[in-house]
Amino acid sequence: MKKNILIFTFVVFFALNAFAEFSLSGLVGTSVNLLTGTSIEDDPLRAGGSLFGRIQLTGQNHNGTFGGLIRAQAVATYITPENIPSWSWWQPTNIPYAWAWWQPNEIARLQIGFIDDFAVNEIVGWGYFANDAEEHVARQWNNSPCGFYRGTWWGGASLSLTPPIPGLAVNLAVPYFVGDTAEDVYRGIHAQVVYNVGDIGRAALTFAGNNWRQTIHGSNLHPSAVYASFLMNVNDYTDMNFGITYTFPERDGIYVYNQPFVAGFGLSTMLGDMGLNLGDIELKSRLSASFGGRRRHNENEFDEHGVWLGVRELVVKEPFIMRIGVLPSVEYNNFRIYMNTEISFLAGGDFDSAFGFL
Numbered sequence: 001m002k003k004n005i006l007i008f009t010f011v012v013f014f015a016l017n018a019f020a021e022f023s024l025s026g027l028v029g030t031s032v033n034l035l036t037g038t039s040i041e042d043d044p045l046r047a048g049g050s051l052f053g054r055i056q057l058t059g060q061n062h063n064g065t066f067g068g069l070i071r072a073q074a075v076a077t078y079i080t081p082e083n084i085p086s087w088s089w090w091q092p093t094n095i096p097y098a099w100a101w102w103q104p105n106e107i108a109r110l111q112i113g114f115i116d117d118f119a120v121n122e123i124v125g126w127g128y129f130a131n132d133a134e135e136h137v138a139r140q141w142n143n144s145p146c147g148f149y150r151g152t153w154w155g156g157a158s159l160s161l162t163p164p165i166p167g168l169a170v171n172l173a174v175p176y177f178v179g180d181t182a183e184d185v186y187r188g189i190h191a192q193v194v195y196n197v198g199d200i201g202r203a204a205l206t207f208a209g210n211n212w213r214q215t216i217h218g219s220n221l222h223p224s225a226v227y228a229s230f231l232m233n234v235n236d237y238t239d240m241n242f243g244i245t246y247t248f249p250e251r252d253g254i255y256v257y258n259q260p261f262v263a264g265f266g267l268s269t270m271l272g273d274m275g276l277n278l279g280d281i282e283l284k285s286r287l288s289a290s291f292g293g294r295r296r297h298n299e300n301e302f303d304e305h306g307v308w309l310g311v312r313e314l315v316v317k318e319p320f321i322m323r324i325g326v327l328p329s330v331e332y333n334n335f336r337i338y339m340n341t342e343i344s345f346l347a348g349g350d351f352d353s354a355f356g357f358l
Contacts, residue, residue, distance in 0.1 A: 022057065030051050188210060245264075294315055
């Protein structure tokens with residue numbers, strides 16, 4: 001009963017606060033994949049494209065202590081045999097992309113709803129394309145380990161604290177909307193400490209808990225991990241980002257999975273118009289490397305007559321994987337045009353070597 005009262009009170013509070021400031025924005029774009037392929041035998045060359053668009057409304061009260069956001073978004077990623085675009089209205093985990101926030105003072109800020117925050121993967125992630133377009137253009141990279149904390153992406157609540165220490169911030173997020181038991185919810189807490197070092201850059205340390213119950217054989221394993229990164233402001237035109245990720249071993253019965261150690265690097269620099277009479281030309285590049293992963297499990301061993309010989313440990317070593325991306329872009333009138341190129345390769349471990357490009 002107490003839970004129902006709290007939710008009702010929040011909804012009424014949200015509705016009765018008249019917003020004094022509104023902002024309406026939108027984004028529309030298209031991406032074309034000219035060619036992608038791998039060195040794997042019988043793997044065909046592929047090409048494709050997507051259309052995407054969204055509209056977003058934000059608002060806050062007159063003194064800036066309470067506000068909210070709501071977004072509608074759609075994506076068309078392929079054409080059906082009937083030549084009709086397949087549109088999908090985007091609702092992650094069936095939760096609308098919307099939230100409300102309350103900031104009673106300069107120290108604390110509370111947010112409830114969809115939590116899309118605290119990412120520190122500038123240049124290599126959301127900052128690679130300067131806006132949300134990379135959610136569609138660079139989806140393959142963003143959904144793979146790159147050594148950087150990509151932020152929360154689920155429904156729940158978050159608390160941001162700015163203590164009276166210059167440059168320091170503490171962030172906490174709890175995935176209330178994706179759990180069942182209290183254990184499911186609170187084992188998935190994310191905690192982050194951020195320190196801005198003046199004009200030099202920003203250091204961040206993040207712990208991301210595991211609130212998923214899928215096993216090692218499942219498709220969505222998210223074990224707990226620790227991320228450390230440093231964003232460096234080299235000068236007015238160049239930024240660099242360094243990141244590393246350590247993922248805790250995951251156990252599922254007799255199976256133990258040690259996920260790879262991941263390191264990443266990103267570079268962004270402005271080159272000016274270079275005499276082309278266009279807008280500013282920007283060059284970004286990113287690199288990630290993962291290594292040291294392995295899977296272990298015990299297995300009964302028998303001889304040719306079926307006599308049990310004992311238990312042996314089987315180890316499958318993950319390969320070394322490296323990905324390199326280069327992205328020049330140029331501004332033309334109200335548009336920015338990107339030419340994305342990425343290559344990747346894997347070698348070593350108990351897998352065949354392979355090469356891929358995009």
